[in-house]
Amino acid sequence: MGIPKRVAIFVSGTGSLLEAMIPQKDELGIVLVLADRPCRGLEIARAAGIETELVKRTDFNPKRFDAERDVYTLRILQILIGCQIDLVAMAGFMTILHRVIFERGFKGRILNTHPALLPMFKGNHVVLDAILAGVKVTGCTVHVATEVRDEGPILAQKAVDVLPNDTVETLWERIKVVERVLYPKTILEYAATLK
Ligand code: GAR
Numbered sequence: 034m035g036i037p038k039r040v041a042i043f044v045s046g047t048g049s050l051l052e053a054m055i056p057q058k059d060e061l062g063i064v065l066v067l068a069d070r071p072c073r074g075l076e077i078a079r080a081a082g083i084e085t086e087l088v089k090r091t092d093f094n095p096k097r098f099d100a101e102r103d104v105y106t107l108r109i110l111q112i113l114i115g116c117q118i119d120l121v122a123m124a125g126f127m128t129i130l131h132r133v134i135f136e137r138g139f140k141g142r143i144l145n146t147h148p149a150l151l152p153m154f155k156g157n158h159v160v161l162d163a164i165l166a167g168v169k170v171t172g173c174t175v176h177v178a179t180e181v182r183d184e185g186p187i188l189a190q191k192a193v194d195v196l197p198n199d200t201v202e203t204l205w206e207r208i209k210v211v212e213r214v215l216y217p218k219t220i221l222e223y224a225a226t227l228k
Pocket of ligand 1: 045046047049050124127147209
């Protein structure tokens, strides 16, 4: 492989996917972890000596966030450009960004991992949705993110069986076990295709 791309990971929560990537952080080229709220993901990054940025959504008026999504997204774009980021990987990032980031500088350069087999089960609560739908198999999807949520070219998928007594917690954890391997592998493969 050539020179690693400069990769930013976007997090909002426990950051267990990020944590799983830490041993490979140099190979993956992770140079920045950005969060939309204080979270364990930021702590993991700091402990690993990775630069962090917190762009709090609450710095914007929550009632007017839809109207301010573009300003929020432009602030993130500035940070990415300042850090010379080539590729973004969202890992449990819970803010929907304005289309400007997908259309301009980072078109085709933002990846996402989703805890279901797209195009089935889009949106929030998809692990619960899979259980309620009674499906026997769900899984995870790594895809190129676009301005349309949970859409964009699918790069990789893995199935996970739904067991009779599964709760959201047990099923989601088994899905995450798969994501922790599939996501870094797919990021590396995708980064290698970028100029
Ligand atoms: C992962 O399962 C990821 O697919 C999901 O959040 C989890 C992050 O786990 N992403 C979404 O639901 C995005 N809509 P983590 O915080 O433990 O790394």
